[in-house]
Amino acid sequence: MAQHATIVGKVEFRPGEGALMRIPQGPVEIATSRSEATLSWVDGEAHGATAMPLSDLNRYLAKGAITLARS
Template identity: 60%
Template sequence: MTHAAQIVGKVEYREGEGPQMPIRPGPIEVETTHNDATLSWTDGETHGSAAMPLTDFKRYVAEGAIRLQAA
């Protein structure tokens, strides 16, 4: 299921075994499955995406760092 959302706080993801990388504040699209959430965004001409465990995504929503938009 796809949701429109906003990053309004500190949200980070990890690429492989690398360091945590921040996702800049602003609009995103979120695609969720039973296990994962994939966040996609555009920053100028750059498109980014990050996958994270659904538990991490739900934590960011509960903490208010990600705000889901009403459908």
């Protein structure tokens, strides 16, 4: 089940072996598995998604760069 959150700081991901890219500030949906989190967002007419290790997600949450929506 996806959880709603907001990107409020600098959150980056690496698509494949490319350069780091920034997830735009604003709403995201986060779906987690045992080992990773998948973040998806809409930026204008473009849709984006990336997977990251749970450790990275937890680091962004601890830094306050991602805030979870209250249920």
